[in-house]
Amino acid sequence: MEIRPIKISDADNYHEFQIQIHAQTNYLLFSQREAEKRPVEFYQKTIGQMESDNLGNIIVALDGDKVVGSIWLGEYLVSKRSKQTNFGLGVFKEYHRQGVAQQLFDQAEQWIKEKGFARVEITVFSENIPAYNFYMKNGFEQEGLKRKSVYMNNKFYDEIMLSKLY
Numbered sequence: 773m774e775i776r777p778i779k780i781s782d783a784d785n786y787h788e789f790q791i792q793i794h795a796q797t798n799y800l801l802f803s804q805r806e807a808e809k810r811p812v813e814f815y816q817k818t819i820g821q822m823e824s825d826n827l828g829n830i831i832v833a834l835d836g837d838k839v840v841g842s843i844w845l846g847e848y849l850v851s852k853r854s855k856q857t858n859f860g861l862g863v864f865k866e867y868h869r870q871g872v873a874q875q876l877f878d879q880a881e882q883w884i885k886e887k888g889f890a891r892v893e894i895t896v897f898s899e900n901i902p903a904y905n906f907y908m909k910n911g912f913e914q915e916g917l918k919r920k921s922v923y924m925n926n927k928f929y930d931e932i933m934l935s936k937l938y
């Protein structure tokens with residue numbers, strides 16, 4: 773397994789990863805249909821901008837050329853939030869419980885420290901025990917509950933607000 777920052781040449785494989793991961797889990801914010809609507813050009817442009825503007829980061833886990841996991845870190849453009857980052861994380865089902873998310877997060881943390889962020893934040897669906905455990909293991913703390921913040925399959929769900937300070 774190779775863990776490294778994404779390159780423009782990964783755009784096709786990353787596009788495929790995004791479609792498949794959203795088909796595998798309901799715990800990401802986009803629905804499967806919304807993920808499918810994003811064309812490969814969207815990822816080409818995003819990766820290109822990340823490289824040219826040095827803003828944000830996508831770290832991928834690769835099995836050969838195939839993207840099997842990723843952590844996507846965002847940055848705020850407003851100066852008052854410039855010392856914090858947020859992210860999205862996902863790993864293909866068949867690679868779960870093999871330490872892939874851990875390796876992705878370890879590399880993300882190196883970047884977080886290099887960039888001098890003071891805070892990283894994430895919200896996790898309250899039913900998502902694997903992710904909640906993952907963040908607890910990695911030193912996140914609970915800050916609050918966003919009640920009824922997700923509407924999916926005619927039901928409401930809460931999200932737990934978590935953060936880690938540096």
Ligand SMILES: CC(C)(COP(=O)(O)OP(=O)(O)OC[C@H]1O[C@@H](n2cnc3c(N)ncnc32)[C@H](O)[C@@H]1OP(=O)(O)O)[C@@H](O)C(=O)NCCC(=O)NCCS
Binds near residue numbers: 905
């Ligand atoms: C959450 C997710 C990224 C974990 O990926 P992973 O590669 O399987 O995680 P790792 O193998 O690195 O696991 C590290 C730790 O996470 C926790 N964890 C992971 N899967 C778990 C599970 N099924 N049950 C309980 N804890 C789990 C454990 O603390 C584990 O440490 P341990 O193996 O020493 O017990 C993965 O389940 C996933 O992609 N889920 C779908 C998308 C998602 O929920 N993303 C997060 C949205 S906030």
